Amino acid sequence: MPDREPLQQPVQFLKGVGPARAETLGKLGIATVGDLIFHFPRSYDDLSDLRTINQLTAGELQTVAGEVVELGSKELPDGRTILNVVIADAHGACLEGSWFNQVAPARQFRYGLRVAFSGKPKWFRDHWQMNHPRVQILDDQSEAPANQVVPVYPLTEGLHPEKLRDLIRQALAVGGDHVPDLLPPGLRDKHRYPPAPQALQHVHFPEILGQALQAKRRFIYEEFLILQVALAARRRDTHDRGRAAPLPADTDIDARIRRLFPFALTNDQNRAIREICKDLAQDRPMQRLLQADVGAGKTAVAVYAMLVAIAHKHQAALMAPTEVLARQHWLTLEGYLAHSRVRRLLLTGSLSAKARQEALRDIRAGNVDLVVGTQALVQDDVEFARLGLAVVDEQHKFGVAQRARIRKLGADPHYLVMTATPIPRTIALTVFGDLDLSIIRELPPGRHGVQTRWSSAKDRDKLYEHFRQQLRQGRQAYVVCPLVAESETLDLTAAEQLHAELKEGAFRDFRIGLLHGRMKDDAKDEIMRQFRERELDLLVTTVVIEVGVDVPNATLMLIEHAERFGLSQLHQLRGRVSRGAVAGECWLLAGMTSGDADVRLRAFTRTSDGFALAEEDARLRGLGEFFGTRQHGLGELRFGNLIDDQALLVQARTDAIDLATRDPQLKLPDHSRLRDAVLARYGKTLDLAAIG
Ligand code: ADP
Ligand code: MG
Numbered sequence: 001m002p003d004r005e006p007l008q009q010p011v012q013f014l015k016g017v018g019p020a021r022a023e024t025l026g027k028l029g030i031a032t033v034g035d036l037i038f039h040f041p042r043s044y045d046d047l048s049d050l051r052t053i054n055q056l057t058a059g060e061l062q063t064v065a066g067e068v069v070e071l072g073s074k075e076l077p078d079g080r081t082i083l084n085v086v087i088a089d090a091h092g093a094c095l096e097g098s099w100f101n102q103v104a105p106a107r108q109f110r111y112g113l114r115v116a117f118s119g120k121p122k123w124f125r126d127h128w129q130m131n132h133p134r135v136q137i138l139d140d141q142s143e144a145p146a147n148q149v150v151p152v153y154p155l156t157e158g159l160h161p162e163k164l165r166d167l168i169r170q171a172l173a174v175g176g177d178h179v180p181d182l183l184p185p186g187l188r189d190k191h192r193y194p195p196a197p198q199a200l201q202h203v204h205f206p207e208i209l210g211q212a213l214q215a216k217r218r219f220i221y222e223e224f225l226i227l228q229v230a231l232a233a234r235r236r237d238t239h240d241r242g243r244a245a246p247l248p249a250d251t252d253i254d255a256r257i258r259r260l261f262p263f264a265l266t267n268d269q270n271r272a273i274r275e276i277c278k279d280l281a282q283d284r285p286m287q288r289l290l291q292a293d294v295g296a297g298k299t300a301v302a303v304y305a306m307l308v309a310i311a312h313k314h315q316a317a318l319m320a321p322t323e324v325l326a327r328q329h330w331l332t333l334e335g336y337l338a339h340s341r342v343r344r345l346l347l348t349g350s351l352s353a354k355a356r357q358e359a360l361r362d363i364r365a366g367n368v369d370l371v372v373g374t375q376a377l378v379q380d381d382v383e384f385a386r387l388g389l390a391v392v393d394e395q396h397k398f399g400v401a402q403r404a405r406i407r408k409l410g411a412d413p414h415y416l417v418m419t420a421t422p423i424p425r426t427i428a429l430t431v432f433g434d435l436d437l438s439i440i441r442e443l444p445p446g447r448h449g450v451q452t453r454w455s456s457a458k459d460r461d462k463l464y465e466h467f468r469q470q471l472r473q474g475r476q477a478y479v480v481c482p483l484v485a486e487s488e489t490l491d492l493t494a495a496e497q498l499h500a501e502l503k504e505g506a507f508r509d510f511r512i513g514l515l516h517g518r519m520k521d522d523a524k525d526e527i528m529r530q531f532r533e534r535e536l537d538l539l540v541t542t543v544v545i546e547v548g549v550d551v552p553n554a555t556l557m558l559i560e561h562a563e564r565f566g567l568s569q570l571h572q573l574r575g576r577v578s579r580g581a582v583a584g585e586c587w588l589l590a591g592m593t594s595g596d597a598d599v600r601l602r603a604f605t606r607t608s609d610g611f612a613l614a615e616e617d618a619r620l621r622g623l624g625e626f627f628g629t630r631q632h633g634l635g636e637l638r639f640g641n642l643i644d645d646q647a648l649l650v651q652a653r654t655d656a657i658d659l660a661t662r663d664p665q666l667k668l669p670d671h672s673r674l675r676d677a678v679l680a681r682y683g684k685t686l687d688l689a690a691i692g
Contacts, residue, residue: 006175007034014170016163025167027156036171037179037200039164040216040639041151046209047118047134048148053093056121056128063118064095065143068109085109087117095121095128097135105135114138116145149206168204176200182222182677184670187655193218217648220640224649227637228656229666229674230682235287235435236660244412245388248281249308257307260336261300268442269297275438276305276416280389286414291423292440293610294575295447295550298418299329301440302391303336305416310342310369314388317371317413321394323348323521324528328550329393330372337370347373347382350521387413394419420575421568422610424618427642429653441611448583450574452605454562455587463558463587464506470556471510471537475582477556479540480573482564498560499540510537517542543569555580562588562604563597567617570604578608596620619643 010032011017011025022031030036047063056062066087073083083099083106097117099105109115119133136145153164181188181196188195192214194202199215206212249257258265265273272290279286292298306316318333320326330346337344345368347359362368366385371377390413417435428437455463467477479502481495499514513527513536530536532551539554543565557577562570570588577584590601603616642649659671666675 006178007032007037009033009174011036011167011171014167014174017167021159024156024158028154028159033171033175034179036168037175038638039153039168040203040219041153041212043152044206044209044212045118045134045150045152046148047116047145047150048208050144052091053089053095053128054091056095058122059120061118061120063116063145063148064089064121065114065116065138065145066090066095068111068113068115069094070096071106071109071111073106087115093128095130096124097130097133099132102132108135108137114140114142118145149209149212151204151206151212165204172200172204180673182226182673183218184659184674186670187225187659190655191218191221191651193221216639217645220645221648221652223637223639224645224652225656226674226677226681228649228653229659230678232653232656232660233664233678236664243283244285244414245312245314245386246281246283247309247312247314247388247414249277249311253308253311256311257304260303260307260340263444265300265304266297266440266442266444268292268440269301272301272438272440273304275436276301277308279436280305280308280414285412286389286416287435288415288438289417289419289428289435290438290440291419291428293422293443294420294572295579296440296443298393298420298440299332300336302393302416302418303333305414306370306389306391307342309388309414312388314386315363315366315369315371315384316389316391317373317377317384317387318391319373319375319377319393321374323350323374324524325393326372326374327525327528332550333370333372342369343367344370344372347371347377348521349374349376351376389414389416391416391418394421420572422571422614424611424615424643425646427614427618429649446581447578448580450578450584450586450608452574452586452608453588454601454605455589457589457591460589461506463589467538467556467558468507468510470585471507474534474553475556476531476534476536476551476554477538477558478554478573478576479538480557480559481540481542482559482561495540495542502538502540507538511535512538512540515539515541543573550579551576552580555582555584556587557585558587558589560589561591562601563590563594567600567604567613567620570600571608571610571613574604574608615643 010022011030012019012022013033014036017025025031025036028039030039045061047061049060049062051062051064053064053066056064064087066089068085069088070084070086073081075081080101081103083102085097085105086094087097088094095117097119114137116136116138117130117133118136119130121128121130123129134150136147138145151165153161155161155164176197179196179200183193183196193199194215196218199218202211202215203219206215272292276286276288276290279288290298290301302318306318309316318329320329326346326348333344345359345362347356347363351359359368360382363371364383364385371384376382392415425437428435471477479498481498495514495516499512503512513531515524515527515531519527527536527539531539531554534553555577557573559565559570559573565573574584574586577586588601588605590597600616600620603613607613640648659666663671666672666678
């Protein structure tokens with residue numbers, strides 16, 4: 001094992017770094033030699049496109065070698081100074097380089113000096129020009145500059161790129177050979193990655209672009225591999241954890257369950273069911289993520305799975321992240337199970353102590369087949385007689401830690417997670433990398449989609465008039481208030497204010513209700529009941545309705561301050577009005593939008609494909625924001641990007657699974673460094689007993 005000490009040395013150890021420079025570097029998070037080595041370029045300028053002046057094309061990064069034939073600066077009418085340096089190439093053609101308000105470049109030039117200019121040329125009147133070209137001084141013989149690929153680093157004020165390059169060069173000389181190679185040699189060879197020290201050289205001082213990119217890929221792959229090995233270990237961990245009851249579904253069970261649905265299941269639903277049934281028939285616990293866009297029919301699939309468990313005299317549990325959603329599921333189940341003998345129970349936080357005790361007793365005694373509930377279900381005092389299947393809706397709201405607790409619910413239940421947030425495949429592989437994946441893309445027949453329009457505040461009156469018209473025709477509407485701050489009190493005020501305003505004003509002739517997160521459960525239920533039964537025309541609400549609320553006649557939605565919502569959230573909201581017999585309408589009102597919000601809202605109006613939006617969201621906000629870092633608990637990646645580097649991620653996953661099969665505990669000497677790295681980074685978060 002290489003001695004890592006040189007990597008820990010403070011940057012001040014290097015030539016040219018005093019306290020001031022050390023502080024500047026500190027702003028970039030660079031404190032040690034190792035930090036410098038792993039301060040990777042953001043991108044590269046490829047200066048290898050060497051041309052004669054007559055071959056230049058406008059707008060592309062190109063390099064020209066020539067001799068200085070003219071040199072001068074002057075003041076422009078607007079007060080700026082301009083430095084012009086004209087070079088001529090071997091064919092006598094000329095190119096003018098210009099610098100505005102900079103004196104420094106002038107010093108390096110003299111007549112007859114051979115230089116190379118790199119930049120994006122433009123044709124001006126009768127000659128080629130480059131603004132602020134990158135300059136390299138050539139020696140008398142050479143035709144081409146020495147640096148053909150120049151790294152572009154994240155910089156901070158007071159740090160010149162050349163200085164940073166010099167420091168990195170020193171750091172590599174001191175510590176480069178001490179960077180441990182975490183990749184097992186077999187995998188390194190398979191992908192033709194250079195050893196770590198050489199790869200680092202290529203990242204910082206490449207000869208050609210391809211070399212730099214391949215070297216960078218190596219570190220991205222390494223980072224992904226560490227993550228995927230951790231996830232593979234956890235997956236084995238759960239699979240090895242013991243035996244689950246095999247719950248095979250035969251044709252008789254299948255027929256009995258299907259009779260309960262008032263519709264034929266879609267192809268995608270049937271495929272998901274097949275995948276689930278295959279897992280349920282095994283004697284090790286299913287670990288499956290069921291993913292589908294809002295309203296695509298996950299709940300129906302989950303009901304099917306739960307009934308399979310119940311057919312085998314096992315219990316099933318369905319957990320939702322909020323009371324509203326738990327009740328909604330409860331009602332849906334009531335619909336499907338009205339004519340069945342399934343004994344069922346709704347267990348939420350709002351049960352009285354006595355009712356709760358009674359419920360728990362029944363669950364423990366096995367007098368209940370199916371339990372629907374919120375997190376209250378996973379509290380420690382809940383004990384099942386024979387829990388065969390646990391279904392969790394909206395997993396990402398629960399987070400990793402919650403999942404560990406669910407395992408304690410019964411001996412070893414089969415486990416199905418539903419999520420209505422379409423998760424890009426690569427992210428599903430990452431955050432839920434220890435789960436198998438079933439996807440429903442197809443919507444049930446007869447859906448009409450949602451028209452989404454982005455409107456400005458000055459059209460508010462017209463918009464209200466449109467809503468009034470629609471309400472008069474018997475439709476129902478949501479008006480959604482934004483998150484004003486991370487404070488429930490403020491959100492509440494916003495919703496209450498708007499409710500009061502609309503009630504007195506634009507919608508005084510209509511029946512208006514208010515629903516928000518601070519209300520008591522009974523009050524929430526009552527409002528939802530009224531809305532469902534058309535005793536209300538319009539519901540002013542906060543994001544409480546984001547998940548799962550299902551009122552088919554409500555086909556209109558107005559989202560206030562849409563710019564404050566994330567894409568996933570907007571998509572969830574819009575899903576509320578996509579369930580009816582008529583096409584839904586989703587209107588966005590946005591205040592001042594920044595560049596980001598602009599991109600977001602434009603993407604949102606353009607497509608209703610949840611997967612495309614999720615990908616856009618992850619791209620815009622990064623993984624941490626997408627799930628909330630605390631929730632997924634995996635931290636940010638340093639080199640890799642889950643969207644842009646998908647191919648490498650998938651490769652790393654395949655390799656990790658293979659590795660975990662051949663050497664589950666990473667005991668082979670070739671795997672020891674990888675093992676250390678996995679444990680150092682994910683041992684705690686993922687509770688990696690298998691290789692610990
Ligand atoms: P999700 O849980 O994915 O949001 P649900 O299972 O709640 O979707 O289904 C949404 C709506 O579509 C429900 O009203 C449900 O009754 C209906 N539905 C589900 N599957 C089908 C189907 N195959 N054909 C017709 N309607 C369906
Ligand atoms: Mg649902």
